[in-house]
Amino acid sequence: MNLLREELSWITPELCLTLFACVALLVDLFVQKGRESVMVGFFSLMGLLATAFFLYRQYGVTPPAQPVFGCMVVDPFSTLFKLFAVGALAFVVLFTMLSRQTRPDGYGEFYFILLCAGLGAFFLASTYNLLLMYLGLELLSIASYILAGYAKGNRRSGEAAMKYVIFGAVASGVMLYGFTLLYGMTGSIDLTVIGPKLRDQFALDHGTIPISVATGLCLAGFAYKISAAPFHFWTPDVYEGAPTPVTTFLAVASKGAGFAALLRFLQAGFIPDRTLGGPEAMMGYSDKLGTLVAVLAALTMTLGNLAALGQTNLKRMLAYSSIAHAGYVLMGVATMNREGFSSVLFYLVVYYFMNLGAFGVVMYYANTTGDEQIDDLKGLGWRSPLVAITMVAFLVALVGLPPTAGFIGKWFLFTAAVKKGFLWLAVVAGINSAISLFYYFRVARAMWLRPEEEAKYATVHASPAFAALLLVLAVGTVWFGVGFDSLLRYCDYSQNLLR
Amino acid sequence: MLSDYAPLLLLLALAAAFVVGNLVISEVLGRPKPGVGKKTVYECGMPIRGTARARFSVHYYLLALLFILFDVEAAFLLPWAAHAEELGKAGLVAMGGFAVVLVVGLLYVMRKKALEWDR
Numbered sequence: 197m198n199l200l201r202e203e204l205s206w207i208t209p210e211l212c213l214t215l216f217a218c219v220a221l222l223v224d225l226f227v228q229k230g231r232e233s234v235m236v237g238f239f240s241l242m243g244l245l246a247t248a249f250f251l252y253r254q255y256g257v258t259p260p261a262q263p264v265f266g267c268m269v270v271d272p273f274s275t276l277f278k279l280f281a282v283g284a285l286a287f288v289v290l291f292t293m294l295s296r297q298t299r300p301d302g303y304g305e306f307y308f309i310l311l312c313a314g315l316g317a318f319f320l321a322s323t324y325n326l327l328l329m330y331l332g333l334e335l336l337s338i339a340s341y342i343l344a345g346y347a348k349g350n351r352r353s354g355e356a357a358m359k360y361v362i363f364g365a366v367a368s369g370v371m372l373y374g375f376t377l378l379y380g381m382t383g384s385i386d387l388t389v390i391g392p393k394l395r396d397q398f399a400l401d402h403g404t405i406p407i408s409v410a411t412g413l414c415l416a417g418f419a420y421k422i423s424a425a426p427f428h429f430w431t432p433d434v435y436e437g438a439p440t441p442v443t444t445f446l447a448v449a450s451k452g453a454g455f456a457a458l459l460r461f462l463q464a465g466f467i468p469d470r471t472l473g474g475p476e477a478m479m480g481y482s483d484k485l486g487t488l489v490a491v492l493a494a495l496t497m498t499l500g501n502l503a504a505l506g507q508t509n510l511k512r513m514l515a516y517s518s519i520a521h522a523g524y525v526l527m528g529v530a531t532m533n534r535e536g537f538s539s540v541l542f543y544l545v546v547y548y549f550m551n552l553g554a555f556g557v558v559m560y561y562a563n564t565t566g567d568e569q570i571d572d573l574k575g576l577g578w579r580s581p582l583v584a585i586t587m588v589a590f591l592v593a594l595v596g597l598p599p600t601a602g603f604i605g606k607w608f609l610f611t612a613a614v615k616k617g618f619l620w621l622a623v624v625a626g627i628n629s630a631i632s633l634f635y636y637f638r639v640a641r642a643m644w645l646r647p648e649e650e651a652k653y654a655t656v657h658a659s660p661a662f663a664a665l666l667l668v669l670a671v672g673t674v675w676f677g678v679g680f681d682s683l684l685r686y687c688d689y690s691q692n693l694l695r
Numbered sequence: 696m697l698s699d700y701a702p703l704l705l706l707l708a709l710a711a712a713f714v715v716g717n718l719v720i721s722e723v724l725g726r727p728k729p730g731v732g733k734k735t736v737y738e739c740g741m742p743i744r745g746t747a748r749a750r751f752s753v754h755y756y757l758l759a760l761l762f763i764l765f766d767v768e769a770a771f772l773l774p775w776a777a778h779a780e781e782l783g784k785a786g787l788v789a790m791g792g793f794a795v796v797l798v799v800g801l802l803y804v805m806r807k808k809a810l811e812w813d814r
Contacts, residue, residue: 200785218799225806 206263206270209250209278210318216243217311224304232303237293240307244286244314251278266386267325269460272690274322276541277456280548281317284449285310287552287665291441294662295559306346310445313339317453324387324464326375329457330368333421337364340450344438356437363420363430371417377410378465387464394465398478411485414461421454424526425496428519432503435515440562443511444555447518452544455525459537467532482532490530490613490621497523497628504635510558510568513635514551517594520632521547527625528609531616534691539608541687546605546676550593553669557587560658560666570639577644583658584643586670591636593673596629601676608684757809768797 204211220240227235259270288310316339319332341364345357379385382393394407420427435443466482500520507513525547528540560583561576562568577584593602606629613622658666676683735743775782775790804810 200788218796221803222799225803 203264206254206259207268209247209254210315212247212250213243213311213315213318216240216246217308217315219243220307220311221304224302224307233293236303236307237289240289240311241286243311244282244289248279248282251275251282262324262388267323267328268319269322269324271322272686273460274456276686276690277321277452278318280452280545281314281321281449284445284452284548284552285314287556287669288441288445288449290661290665291444291556291559294659294665295439295441295563306343309339309342313343313445314449317449317456320453321456321460324460326378326385326387326390329461330372330375332453333368333371333417333457336450336453337368337421340364340442340446343442343445344434346442347439350437352437353439354437356434359430360434363427367417367420367427370413371420374410374413374415374417377406377413381406381410387461391465395478398481404477404481407481411466415458415488418454418458418461419492422451422458422522422525423519424492424522425499425519428496428499428522431519432512432515435518436509436512440511440555440559443515444552444559447514447551447555448548451518451522452548455529455540455544458529459540462529462532463537486530486532486616489526489532490618493523493526493530494621494624495523496520496526497625499523501628501631501635505631507635508570510561510570510573510639513570513639514554514558517632517635518551520628521551521594523628524606524609524625527613527618527621530618530621531612533612533616536609536612536616538684538687538691539605539612541690542608542680542684543605545683545687546593546601546673549669549672549676550590550600550602553586553590553666553673554594556662556666556669557583557590560662570642573639573642574646575648576642578648580658582663583666586666587643588640589670589673591640593677595633595636599674599677601673601680604677604680754812758812761804761809764800765797768793 216239220236220243223239224232224236254270255272255275257270262269289307292306292310313336316332316334316336319328320336321332323329323332341357341361344360345353347353375385378390381397382390384390384393397407398404416427419425420430423431435446438446462485466485497520500516500518500523504513504516504520507516525540525543528536528543530536558568561573565572589600593600596602596606598604606625610622610625613619613625771793772790775786779786
């Protein structure tokens with residue numbers, strides 16, 4: 197009994213989230229009609245707040261090596277990603293409460309599924325156990341499929357859900373096959389055991405074909421989750437079709453969790469301990485894997501950016517931009533060292549602010565006008581300056597220009613890549629950033645460089661709550677561009693307890 | 696290394712030969728006797744009535760799904776009930792948590808009127 201209690205005490209955030217997901221579902225059943233959205237949303241927010249509190253308490257506590265019967269890992273790395281997921285969920289819930297576009301039949305179910313998706317992200321970020329990792333991935337994915345198709349009766353939304361399901365099923369199947377191969381080679385589903393066993397395999401020098409096949413298949417699954425080329429095809433359609441708050445969730449929380457799992461997977465299994473010195477073959481393999489990821493990164497950012505150039509729909513453009521950003525972040529993954537990985541964490545936090553903000557503006561705009569075309573943004577700058585100014589801040593950050601956080605984040609990614617010797621990759625990324633300036637600037641131009649008379653829609657001012665949300669995100673975007681010390685220290689510290 | 700897989704290749708070849716061989720032999724030696732019975736989907740069993748595309752009420756599927764859910768619940772409860780004394784308090788708490796989640800589900804189902812056949 198005491199053992200159970202102690203083991204369970206390590207997963208209080210998860211338990212708390214589960215509890216409040218159930219509460220959200222029940223509140224919806226017993227609250228009078230017409231007040232559901234506010235009430236259920238309120239309880240979901242309370243749940244997220246409580247979860248964040250438990251996470252905060254876990255931060256800095258040294259847990260046993262692997263609590264909860266060896267399944268979970270509680271370390272600053274997982275806590276960072278869980279806080280990241282909770283923050284993203286909170287904004288998604290707030291956006292949903294303020295959105296007029298998503299009028300779901302059941303609010304309870306919507307928030308319930310949203311919180312369950314968050315739970316999936318939690319498990320994905322905090323485990324070395326391949327089975328639990330897969331379970332987390334599926335929980336997150338299946339919840340996302342339902343959310344993507346939540347706008348009932350909307351053809352685009354249905355199409356998005358359908359495409360997502362088919363693509364996701366194939367990708368997770370492929371990944372599972374990779375896991376079984378790893379299990380077959382090492383006899384374990386625990387990455388902390390798989391790592392040393394693989395080292396032994398490398399020492400025997402049998403050749404790397406089986407290991408390469410296994411890693412390749414696993415990488416395919418991760419690449420799907422973070423929408424990296426060549427597994428990005430679902431992204432634009434799903435992002436465009438899904439209700440905007442859901443798109444925000446997919447672009448931020450889902451992608452972040454995917455990166456968390458990818459980093460853990462690579463770090464535990466495939467990065468030899470340089471101080472201990474692994475077998476020569478493993479060093480070589482780790483570098484080759486890095487080069488493969490680097491090529492994927494270059495491919496992803498180039499494809500994403502070139503495709504984004506031709507988009508007229510704002511949401512679709514942001515979808516391609518999120519593919520491009522996955523490419524930038526992969527640049528840090530490709531270094532396969534600590535510095536690169538902490539730059540990945542830093543960039544993801546920055547990405548959280550600017551992307552949530554950009555999607556928030558899209559939602560405000562779609563809400564007030566029912567339109568998502570870039571060209572129809574004409575004159576928005578003169579009509580609702582606050583929204584337009586925050587949008588410019590997010591766009592500048594997305595391009596990666598100072599003084600915003602986007603610049604600092606990219607700066608760390610670039611230095612990490614160059615230090616590792618991927619100068620070509622940094623050059624490709626630089627060219628891509630320049631290309632991205634065109635399509636981001638097109639939005640700013642439509643908003644500001646057209647006279648007020650050309651504005652297509654009458655002004656609808658953002659509600660105070662909404663404006664406050666956007667302001668918070670914009671301040672975050674700019675603030676981390678200047679006062680990034682503490683965040684950087686935290687990201688670096690998060691790498692500490694990882695091996 | 697790769698030669699370890701030779702038996703696998705042999706198995707594959709044998710399996711393919713078996714299938715193709717049987718088809719060829721029956722084609723060469725067999726004397727075709729077509730008839731009405733042979734054109735039905737199954738050559739044995741009950742005669743077919745109507746098409747398989749009859750429409751069921753959607754409630755049927757809903758109830759079937761719910762049945763499976765609560766059926767599995769019972770399947771989980773039985774082994775615990777058989778060893779409840781040995782598992783003690785910890786087992787009771789764990790099963791209690793499980794039951795609470797299910798009760799939430801049951802409440803949800805009832806409030807959404809999924810169990811009412813006439814609606």
